[in-house]
Amino acid sequence: MSKFKKEDSGGAPAMNTASLPDIVFMLLFFFMVATTSKETDPTVEFESPTGSKTTDLTPYKQRSEIDFLYLGTPRNPNRASAFKMGFALSLDNVVQATADGLYPTNAVGRWKKDKFSQKPTRMTAPIEAVITCLKADKNAPSGLIFDIRKELQDIDALTIAYSVRDKGNI
Amino acid sequence: MAKRDIPEINAGSMADIAFLLLLFFLVTTTIDKDQAYIRKIPKKIDLPPLDNKVQERDILALKANNQNQLMVRDNIFSDPDKISDFILKFYQTNEKNNDAVNNFPMYSKTTISLCDQNMSLLEQQVEEADRQGAIEQAKFFQNSYDEWNKKKRAIKLYGKSEIRELSVQAHIRIEVQQGTAYSIFTQIHNEIEEAIFELRDKECNRLFSEQYSILKRRTAQDSDPKDKDKIALLEILYPARIIEVTPKN
Numbered sequence: 001m002s003k004f005k006k007e008d009s010g011g012a013p014a015m016n017t018a019s020l021p022d023i024v025f026m027l028l029f030f031f032m033v034a035t036t037s038k039e040t041d042p043t044v045e046f047e048s049p050t051g052s053k054t055t056d057l058t059p060y061k062q063r064s065e066i067d068f069l070y071l072g073t074p075r076n077p078n079r080a081s082a083f084k085m086g087f088a089l090s091l092d093n094v095v096q097a098t099a100d101g102l103y104p105t106n107a108v109g110r111w112k113k114d115k116f117s118q119k120p121t122r123m124t125a126p127i128e129a130v131i132t133c134l135k136a137d138k139n140a141p142s143g144l145i146f147d148i149r150k151e152l153q154d155i156d157a158l159t160i161a162y163s164v165r166d167k168g169n170i
Numbered sequence: 171m172a173k174r175d176i177p178e179i180n181a182g183s184m185a186d187i188a189f190l191l192l193l194f195f196l197v198t199t200t201i202d203k204d205q206a207y208i209r210k211i212p213k214k215i216d217l218p219p220l221d222n223k224v225q226e227r228d229i230l231a232l233k234a235n236n237q238n239q240l241m242v243r244d245n246i247f248s249d250p251d252k253i254s255d256f257i258l259k260f261y262q263t264n265e266k267n268n269d270a271v272n273n274f275p276m277y278s279k280t281t282i283s284l285c286d287q288n289m290s291l292l293e294q295q296v297e298e299a300d301r302q303g304a305i306e307q308a309k310f311f312q313n314s315y316d317e318w319n320k321k322k323r324a325i326k327l328y329g330k331s332e333i334r335e336l337s338v339q340a341h342i343r344i345e346v347q348q349g350t351a352y353s354i355f356t357q358i359h360n361e362i363e364e365a366i367f368e369l370r371d372k373e374c375n376r377l378f379s380e381q382y383s384i385l386k387r388r389t390a391q392d393s394d395p396k397d398k399d400k401i402a403l404l405e406i407l408y409p410a411r412i413i414e415v416t417p418k419n
Contacts, residue, residue, distance in 0.1 A: 017182075017185065018181065020184075020185040021181070021184040021185045021187075021188050024185055024188035024189055024192055025188050027192055028188060028191050028192040028195060031192065031195045031196060031199065032195055035195070035199035049352060049353035049356050049357070051205075051207070051356050051357070051359070051360040051363075052360060052363075052364065053360065053363040053364050053367050054205035054206060054207060054363070055205070055206060055207065055208050056203055056204070056205060056390075057203075057204040057205070057206055057208075058203065058204050063204070066204070071352075085349075128213075131208065133204060133206055136352045137352065138351060138352055138353035139351050139352065139353070140351070140352040141348055141349045141350065141351065141352070142234075142346040142347070142348065142349070142350040142351070142352065142354075142355050142417060143347075143348030143349065143350075143417055145352060145355065146346075146414075146416045146417055149211060149414070149416075150416065152211060153211045153212070153213075153214050154214065156213065156214070157211075158210055158211045158212075158213060159208065159209075159210060159211070160208070160209050160210075160211055161206035161207065161208045161209070162206055162207045162209065162352075162355070162356055162359060163204065163205065163206040164205060164206065164207070164356050164360070165205065166203070166205040
């Protein structure tokens with residue numbers, strides 16, 4: 001018959017989680033600011049070679065100003081024999097055979113022209129100056145790269161960027 | 171009358187919503203930057219190629235074969251990292267004094283008066299082409315006029331009445347074969363870029379006492395005409411003339 005109320009037995013006091021959303025939002029904003037969104041998920045597999053003294057393509061401009069094309073091995077290795085030299089070209093997620101493979105030729109040229117006509121009007125650069133960034137697998141043969149280069153030359157898209165992973169940026 | 175309490179909104183699931191957003195951004199973003207070597211493709215013209223011989227000393231041929239072996243001026247290079255040293259030699263051997271004996275490109279003097287001469291000549295040619303209605307030709311002459319004007323401004327910035335300039339025909343030539351791996355191709359570009367960066371950085375430090383990389387980053391952000399002139403001068407002193415030869419079948 002004590003006058004005093006017994007203290008709660010055991011159990012840690014509840015933690016105040018009211019500031020948890022704030023912390024998570026902070027993280028969220030960090031990622032939103034520090035990253036660029038993936039344009040496409042390429043449908044070919046590739047691993048870029050490394051290099052140094054590269055130029056940053058998107059320091060202060062948007063990624064949509066640049067057209068990316070991917071050259072790598074098809075995801076299904078059994079399909080590799082269907083492509084010239086075993087490497088497939090991915091244009092906007094559509095796997096194409098390279099220049100003189102299964103599909104009609106000048107696929108790159110038509111794709112690039114198409115891309116150029118879809119650019120918003122505020123991008124006023126002429127087609128010669130619009131960068132075409134080639135992301136190729138480190139084992140991709142140079143012959144295919146020069147095929148692509150030639151198709152770009154034919155339609156006067158005269159700026160090409162050979163993509164690598166910067167050694168100082170891994 | 172007692173004031174009625176506004177019911178409190180339960181914010182317990184706020185964290186869940188934020189996490190959901192966070193995860194979405196984590197999945198759809200790439201952290202790596204787009205790094206690349208930017209090159210110009212020469213414009214296609216229908217005219218037959220001019221038949222002017224380029225001296226052997228002006229060519230620096232970097233070759234790679236199907237087995238990914240490298241060759242610099244017909245010497246086999248087992249260590250690709252040494253190519254940049256050779257490129258430095260290509261640029262620097264005759265930089266101070268021309269020596270007819272060695273097999274490296276010559277330098278020649280360009281003076282402000284020569285720039286003025288060429289500019290006035292080109293001005294006349296532009297006018298004449300305009301009169302004849304040859305638009306393409308007028309554009310060509312206008313471009314070369316702009317180039318000489320750029321050169322003149324660069325010499326003024328250099329602080330002397332003349333500048334020693336690399337032979338106009340001197341160039342680096344990349345010759346690969348059909349099966350050369352892309353990594354070897356980019357390695358060659360890497361070595362060229364390294365050598366030219368080193369040359370320009372040294373000169374940039376000497377002339378403007380700042381680093382070339384900082385100067386370049388600043389011009390990418392906002393183009394101050396002064397910085398542009400500085401870069402133009404460095405590019406005239408050490409031009410990057412690269413020819414990529416299409417491999418034969």
